[in-house]
Amino acid sequence: MSQATLHTPTVRTTCPYCAVQCTFDLHLERGLPVKVTPTKDCPVAHGTVCKKGLAALNDLRHPERLTTPLLRKGGELTPVGWDEALAYVRDALGSLPPERIGVFGSGSLTNEKTYLLGKFARVALRTPHIDYNGRYCMASASAALNRTVGYDRGLGFPADDLIRSDLLLLVGANVAETLPPLMQYLKGIKDRGGTIYAIDPRATTTSKVAGRHLAPRPGTDGILALGLLHLMKQWGRIRPTAPAHGMAQVLAHADDYHPARVAHDCGLTEEDIFTLGRAYAESRTPLILTGRGPEQHTQGTDTVQAWLNLAFLTGHFGKVGGGYAPLTGQGNGQGGREHGQKNDQLPGARSLRDHRHRAEIAALWNVPAEALPQPGHSAQELLNACGQPGEGGLDALIVIGSNPVVSAAGAGQVTQNLKALRHLIVIDFLPSETAQIATLVLPGSMWCEEDGTTTNLEGRVQRRRRAVTPPGAAREDWRILCDLAAALGRPHGFTYPDFRALQDEFFRATRGGKADYSGLSADRLDRASAQWPVTSAAGPDTPHVYAPPFLTPDGLATLHVPQLRAPTLAPRAxxxxxxxxxxxxxxxxxxxxxxxxxxxxxxxxxxxxxxxxxxxxxxxxxxxxxxxxxxxxxxxxxxxxxxxxxxxxxxxxxxxxxxxxxxxxxxxxxxxxxxxxxxxxxxxxxxxxxxxxxxxxxx
Ligand code: SF4
Known part of the structure; x- marks a missing residue:
């Protein structure tokens, strides 16, 4: 591998986009990256790449690239220097009660920025209200896994295991368009004689390659899983993965989901249900992968739970080549949901509600545990609270790496809320629609302008390396957060001499957490990527995690009865x-x-x-x-x-x-x-x- 310095002609880093986190060599000419080459030793993509990754450098020096702070004056965003921008932050936020300030992060941030953002919100701003756009991505799968086995590491196994499945159910996961390098694994499964079902209301490129397609009505995926569990019970295929709480209740509940009812609710035929059921019953290693299709619902957690229950009760959860897992979407969707930018979370996938966890992190941050806020608003609630008077309302919001004017549910209402804020501070590198309505825009760094780590869809931590410095007056995002803390008169804990000091603190902060990265260092990651937990510098990483004893108080899983109802429609809707x-x-x-x-x-x-x-x-x-x-x-x-x-x-x-x-x-x-x-x-x-x-x- 090439040496990763600013002076060598190639720099090894990771793609800014999806959770495959393809590794690239960036080729530099006159100090600027000009070309992307995928690397054959990428652990998931194996040298393949998609068009987004190949084109990722096009935005690097885009004419609209933000290169100076912009402060709204007389209704217009106007270029200003950093001193004036930071003085605005001091005056704007320093005069507000902490609970009137919110922070909105992103699943695209590196692990280190995720960590620093959570620390900044809770120590410098002292606000409980921090959440992020990953709430719109993986939150339902994460909630189902966490409440069942106590943790969530996406795939939970190396991607190379995928081809060991003899029956793959892709539930609402159009991987051909969203995670293209995974298509090689679909081919691998078929080459080995396996069967693939795409379960999706649309026929897609994925379903064409899969060869078998079921198109249930949107919102009924979980009912389909309940129908399969019903059949597995009838056919004597219940062989739980391990002792668990809640199994009897879940199995009794499945009695109501006979094929006729499931076919009616899902808009499928009974034969569809039986055919899929037979395939599942006869498979040695059935693997269920969910994408956003079943997850982005108001009953998304219970929908995922239904599939997870099926895998667990038929003895496949955690089995090599089989089981259940979610496919993470955003670039650092995995690490982004582990290290403290969620409203109820502390680094290492700790809970802000847990006294021991609070004490551990408070000691590291050198603050009293009672000074750490309690959990605040979740992402959508945070946006709904913007500009609202009264208890729970927000007067100011800091947004980093996210564009809720486009991505939030009810974007029209959310936009009005953001405009009603007294202060909307956006850290970004391009003028997103959210930046365009900000009161202050701070020019941040792009993916190839910063060091750090990301965690891919298989829980693998990889280095992101800086190939070039940000243009103009743009700054690396981590430095901006430290500058904001200093502007607020709370520099303590935000005076890192360099990025490596922040990174080392981040790794230390995860020690003892469920998502423990404390055995990692930049040097170790230069030698090889690693799947967490990695608890000591000399110890191994953990390719497979979904095995008992689980990370629950008694080591047992707890299955939950999914509460699902088929959506109804008015005439002509x-x-x-x-x-x-x-x-x-x-x-x-x-x-x-x-x-x-x-x-x-x-x-x-x-x-x-x-x-x-x-x-x-x-x-x-x-x-x-x-x-x-x-x-x-x-x-x-x-x-x-x-x-x-x-x-x-x-x-x-x-x-x-x-x-x-x-x-x-x-x-x-x-x-x-x-x-x-x-x-x-x-x-x-x-x-x-x-x-x-x-x-x-x-x-
Ligand atoms: S598959 Fe994902 S990580 Fe790989 S190049 Fe495409 S967008 Fe980037």
Whole structure:
């Protein structure tokens, strides 16, 4: 491997986008990275790469790149120096009660920034209100795993184990578009004679490769799992993975989910249920992988729980090649949910509610344990509280690496809330839609301008290495957080002499936590990546984690009875489901600006449904829900269910104008991105869209 310094022609680092975290060599010319080469020793991608990764450098010196702080003056964002920007922070935040300030982070932040952001919120700002956009991604799967086995490490095994499955159920996981390098594993399974089902309301590239496709109604994946458990019980296939709490209740509950009921609720045939059930019963190593399809619901935790229960009760959970696991989405979606930017969490996947955990971290941070705030608002609740008077409301918000104006549920309402704040401070490197309405924008660092670590979808920690310094007056994000602490007069604990000092503190902070990285160092990671826990410098890493005894008080798992109901629709309403496109990423701040990643927003509708509504391909259609309306051209999509409409969420003033900002999963606090009742209207017959007031351009 090349030496990773600023002066060598190549630098080994990781992709800024999805949770595969492909490793790249960046080739430098005259000090700037100019080319990406995938590396054959990447533990997941094995030298493959997708177009997003190959094009990732295009944004590096984008004309809109933020290179100086911008302060809103006279309604316009105006370039200012750092001294003036930090004086604004001092005056703005220093005069507010801590509980009136919120922090909104990101699953794209490195582990070190995740750690520092949580520390900054709780020690420098002293606010309880910090959460992040990963709440919109993995939260339901994470909640189900945590309450069942006490921890969540995504796959829980090396990706190379995937091909040892003889039956793969991809539940709401369109990996061909969202995690393309995983397609080589699907091929591997089929080459070995295995079977793959794609369970998705849309036919996708993934379902074509899988060869077997079931298209249940959106919001009914968990009921399908209950139907399978019902059959496994009837057929004598219950062989629990290990003793566990709650098994009898879960099995009794499954008695109600006979194939006729499940077929009706899911919009499938009884034969579909029996065929899938037989395949599962006969498989030696059935593996269930969930994506955002079953997770991004207001009953997402219980939906995942239903699949997890099935894997556990049939003896496959934790088995090599089999079991259950979620597929993480965001680049550092795994590490981002472990190290303290969640509202109830401390580093190392510790709980802010646990007295021992609080004491451990308080000692490291040299503050009294009682000074650490209690858990605050979760992500959507935090955004809903912005600009609200009275108890629980927020007057100021710091956003880093996230764009809730596009990505939050009920984006129209959220945008109004953010505009009602007295202070909206955004740290970013491109003028996202959220940055454009900020009162202060601080220019931060891009992926190849910073050191750190990320944790991929298999819980593997890898180094991200700096190849170039940020342009102009832009600063590395970790330095900005330290600068903010100093501006607030609370520099103690934020005076790291260099990045390595912060990184070493981060690794130390995880010692004794469930997500223990304390045996890691940059030097060790230069030799090899490692899957956590890694508890000592000389000790091994842990490729497989989902095995008893589990990280629960008595070492036993606890299965929970899923409380699921099939969604109902009013006459003429359809199911609106939102999702991703292959060459876009999240809110599109980077990828919509990237000329190599052309894409356009459309509304995917089955041709029969379009005909019933008087719509043809390319016609503008207005989608209306109880929460808003949005208009886009029709794309006729024969592979979609007739009762379902699909729209991607990468564009502003679009998909998330239609989603509900208030209904949340009771366990994961996830909004319902995947099922919203919607009606279709030819745009020429509808009233004009209520437009957002125009956004002030970034100077
Ligand atoms: S987006 Fe994901 S699959 Fe594509 S190059 Fe980046 S890490 Fe790899």
């Amino acid at each position: 359809l199911h609106l489901t939102t999702g991703r496109l292959g060459n876009q990423y999240q809110s599109g701040t980077q990828t919509r600006r990237n000329p190599a990643l052309k894409a356009e927003q459309t509304v995917q509708i089955h041709p029969d449904t379009a005909r019933e509504h008087g719509l043809n391909a390319g016609d503008l259609v207005t989608l209306r829900t109880a929460h808003g309306q949005a208009t886009a051209p029709v794309a006729l999509t024969p592979g979609l269910r007739r009762d379902t409409v699909f729209i991607s969420f990468h564009w502003p003033d679009s998909a998330n104008l239609l989603t509900d900002p208030h209904a949340l999963d009771p366990h994961s606090r996830m909004p319902g991105f995947k099922t919203t009742p919607v009606t279709l209207h030819p745009a020429h017959l509808t009233l004009p869209l209520p437009t957002r007031p125009s956004l002030s351009p970034v100077s």
